[in-house]
Amino acid sequence: MSDKLTRIAFAGLGQMGKHMARNLLGPDVALTVCNTSSRGFEDFRAAGAETTNKATDLAQSEIIFLCLPGDFAVRSVVLGEDGFLPYLGKGQVVVDCSTVSYALTLELAEALKAKEADFLDAPVSGMEARAKEGTLSIMVGGDTAALERIKPFLRRMGNTILHMGAVGSGQLTKLVNQLLYNINIAGLAEILPLAVKMGLDPAKVGEIVNSGTGRSHASEFFIPRILEGRFSYGYPMQSAYKDFVNGTHLAFAEHVPLPVTQAAAATYQTALLKGYGAEDKGAMIKVFEELLGVECRIHAGKSGVDDLDGLSPR
Numbered sequence: 007m008s009d010k011l012t013r014i015a016f017a018g019l020g021q022m023g024k025h026m027a028r029n030l031l032g033p034d035v036a037l038t039v040c041n042t043s044s045r046g047f048e049d050f051r052a053a054g055a056e057t058t059n060k061a062t063d064l065a066q067s068e069i070i071f072l073c074l075p076g077d078f079a080v081r082s083v084v085l086g087e088d089g090f091l092p093y094l095g096k097g098q099v100v101v102d103c104s105t106v107s108y109a110l111t112l113e114l115a116e117a118l119k120a121k122e123a124d125f126l127d128a129p130v131s132g133m134e135a136r137a138k139e140g141t142l143s144i145m146v147g148g149d150t151a152a153l154e155r156i157k158p159f160l161r162r163m164g165n166t167i168l169h170m171g172a173v174g175s176g177q178l179t180k181l182v183n184q185l186l187y188n189i190n191i192a193g194l195a196e197i198l199p200l201a202v203k204m205g206l207d208p209a210k211v212g213e214i215v216n217s218g219t220g221r222s223h224a225s226e227f228f229i230p231r232i233l234e235g236r237f238s239y240g241y242p243m244q245s246a247y248k249d250f251v252n253g254t255h256l257a258f259a260e261h262v263p264l265p266v267t268q269a270a271a272a273t274y275q276t277a278l279l280k281g282y283g284a285e286d287k288g289a290m291i292k293v294f295e296e297l298l299g300v301e302c303r304i305h306a307g308k309s310g311v312d313d314l315d316g317l318s319p320r
Contacts, residue, residue, distance in 0.1 A: 011036045014159065015067035017083055018104070019046050021241070022130065023073035025137040026103065029162045030071075031055065040064055040083075061086070065093035069156055073103045073130075076248050077110050084114060096122035099152055101160075103144070105129050105184070107252045108174050111147070115173040124152035127173060129180035130164060133227075133240060141165045145183075147175035181256070184249040185267055188287065190224035192270035195277075195290035198232070199298045208302040209233055228288040233304045237285040243274065244283030250274060 012035055016027040019041040027039050027050070037055040039047070040063060047057040061083045064070050070090070074080045080102060084091050094100075100118055102111070102125070111127045118125040126148035136142050142164035146153055153169055160167050170179045201211045212229040215221060231239055250271045257264045273290050280296075282289040295301050 012069065012159075013067040014038070014069045014071065015040060015064040016071045016073070017041070017061065017064055018073035018075075018079075019043075020073065020075065021134050022137040023103075025134065025140075026071070026073055026130075026142070026163045027055075028053070029140045030159060032162075035159075038063065038067060061088055061090050062093055063090075065090040065098075068098060069159065070098065070100045071103055071159075072101070075245065076104065077106045080104050080106050080114070081110065085117060091117055091121065094118065094121040094123045098123040099126065099156055100124070101126045101128050101156060103128050103130055103163075105180055105248065106177065107248075108177050108181075108256060111174045111177045115148070124149055124155075125173060126152055126156070127176040128160065129176050131180065131183055132164075137163070144168070145170050145176040145179040147171060147177065147179075148173045178256075181249065181253055184246075185253050187224055188246075188249060188274065189266060189270045190222045191228060191287045191290060192273040194225055194228060194232075194288075195273055196294055198229075198291060198302045199294040199300050202300040202302050203298045209304050228286075231286075232288050232291055232302055235303055237282075237289040240286030240288065242284050243278060243287055243289065246287065247274065247278065247283075 014030055014035050015038045016023065016030060017040040019027060019039060024046055027037070030037055031053050038058060039050050039055055040058050040061060041047070042059060044057070044059065050057055072080060072083065074083060083089055084100070100114070100123060102114065115125045126146055128144050128146045130137070130142040130144050132142040140163055143166040144160055144164040146167065146169050150169065157167060170176055198208065198211065202208050212233060215225050216229060231237070253264065253267060254271070273293055276293045277290045280293065282292060291302060
């Protein structure tokens with residue numbers, strides 16, 4: 007990197023994006039943030055960043071980061087009628103940190119190649135706390151030279167940056183991670199209510215699981231919150247459902263059976279139909295609690311879990 011200011015744009019100031027964009031601020035960066043809503047703009051302006059609601063303004067930057075809710079939003083910002091694609095030129099780099107479909111990723115890469123711009127798919131793993139700390143895991147697909155060019159800025163957002171291969175490899179890796187995570191949560195939702203139905207203490211079962219071979223990041227994060235009846239600490243189910251949709255599309259296209267994934271998806275879908283979409287994935291347990299007529303909660307005076315908020319997500 008040269009000593010001159012690097013013009014960077016960041017689109018999407020949601021739960022993760024607002025922290026990722028803030029971590030890009032520095033004396034070597036001229037930052038422009040873009041969001042459909044102006045919420046949070048005042049803080050960025052106070053920090054010296056420019057703000058805009060127009061996607062076309064993004065094209066004035068050398069590096070453009072996207073962290074948007076899904077395929078529709080990314081397509082609109084890049085390829086839509088008011089998108090920035092027509093204004094791009096040679097040497098610019100677009101880095102998509104959103105979680106989107108493999109098919110859209112390949113489409114974006116082709117469209118940007120026609121403009122002689124570079125494209126990297128770089129979805130992230132880690133919850134809001136890690137986005138704020140700048141310790142996300144980032145999976146990157148695309149050209150090695152383009153990655154090396156923007157890596158100093160990725161390092162401000164994450165401490166694990168892996169080049170997974172060609173364009174699309176980042177999204178495929180993120181999908182693998184998310185499907186495994188979802189399967190783990192669906193397993194907890196199914197088995198913990200059975201334990202309570204059979205008369206076991208849920209707090210003690212949770213302690214055994216999280217100190218034994220049944221432990222996973224899903225169990226470590228969600229069991230303490232389930233026991234307290236707290237279901238608003240993760241990404242809302244209705245937004246995260248795209249992982250199952252993308253996985254199913256890919257499996258059908260490749261003729262690959264995914265029986266365990268489909269079983270987990272059925273629990274997820276039932277939770278959505280029951281109206282739990284605004285809650286986090288831990289709320290899947292309510293499906294089986296209702297079915298078995300039990301609750302996996304700590305009762306007054308029986309708490310076996312200390313410092314719930316001290317269990318920081320990874």
